[in-house]
Amino acid sequence: MSTPLVVLDDLSAKYGMHVVLQAVSLRIERGEHVALVGKSGVGKSTLLKLAFSALTRSVTAGADPMPSIAFLPQELGLVTQLPVFHNVYMARLARYGRLQNLRNFVWPQAARAAEMESILGQLDMPSSLRTAVASLSGGQKQRVAVARALYQEAEVLLADEPCSALDGPQADNVLQLLTSSFTASIVALHDVDLALKHATRVIGLRDGRLALDEPSATLRAADLGFLYE
Numbered sequence: 001m002s003t004p005l006v007v008l009d010d011l012s013a014k015y016g017m018h019v020v021l022q023a024v025s026l027r028i029e030r031g032e033h034v035a036l037v038g039k040s041g042v043g044k045s046t047l048l049k050l051a052f053s054a055l056t057r058s059v060t061a062g063a064d065p066m067p068s069i070a071f072l073p074q075e076l077g078l079v080t081q082l083p084v085f086h087n088v089y090m091a092r093l094a095r096y097g098r099l100q101n102l103r104n105f106v107w108p109q110a111a112r113a114a115e116m117e118s119i120l121g122q123l124d125m126p127s128s129l130r131t132a133v134a135s136l137s138g139g140q141k142q143r144v145a146v147a148r149a150l151y152q153e154a155e156v157l158l159a160d161e162p163c164s165a166l167d168g169p170q171a172d173n174v175l176q177l178l179t180s181s182f183t184a185s186i187v188a189l190h191d192v193d194l195a196l197k198h199a200t201r202v203i204g205l206r207d208g209r210l211a212l213d214e215p216s217a218t219l220r221a222a223d224l225g226f227l228y229e
């Protein structure tokens, strides 16, 4: 049997006396795109943050082999005073040397800009690299954050509601791009239909635990109803 690409063990969280997650464990194989569903406040963001922290801690500790991780948080994490170029470029700060990073921040290099324009074009956001993120709409900001995640070229994506501000066709496009660009992913989604359409596997949180873990092909929207009761 192949080694899972993502291994998460015993993720637990509580805020004060409020237990949010109770020893959640998860293994994800290459090629698996996991939709994380459950009602608002159930702990999806908490799980993704814990997963990111656990997986990046393993990388830092030199555990072998660990996948590279792109994290797209619900709050996007953009620096809105900076242009689109600089926000997307941040995904590769760790890849390039200090001098190259400095040069790109002062004078964006044509090759980097061309790579980003290709990604932004696929997201229906052409020719906007010099635009300050603060002047973009909510949906455009969300697509800049998606572009940043794609630009990282990581193996695994952890994304929290990456298309909540997008219309139906744009949401489809973003999820299609994300699932085809990463080897594996965990994406929190409120929209059950999008989850079933784009994920290969659906996991559902309820009462701090994984209450559902099934291939999406075996599920209908009604099968997820109990998670929202």
Ligand SMILES: Nc1ncnc2c1ncn2[C@@H]1O[C@H](COP(=O)(O)OP(=O)(O)OP(=O)(O)O)[C@@H](O)[C@H]1O
Pocket (backbone or CB within 6 Å): 015, 020, 038, 039, 040, 041, 042, 043, 044, 045, 046, 047, 074
């Ligand atoms: N910093 C915090 N301090 C206290 N409680 C928190 C904090 N962050 C989250 N919570 C609580 O933890 C629970 C889980 O929150 P979380 O954001 O993980 O849920 P979620 O499933 O992602 O919600 P949504 O779908 O609305 O984004 C909620 O009850 C929330 O109020």
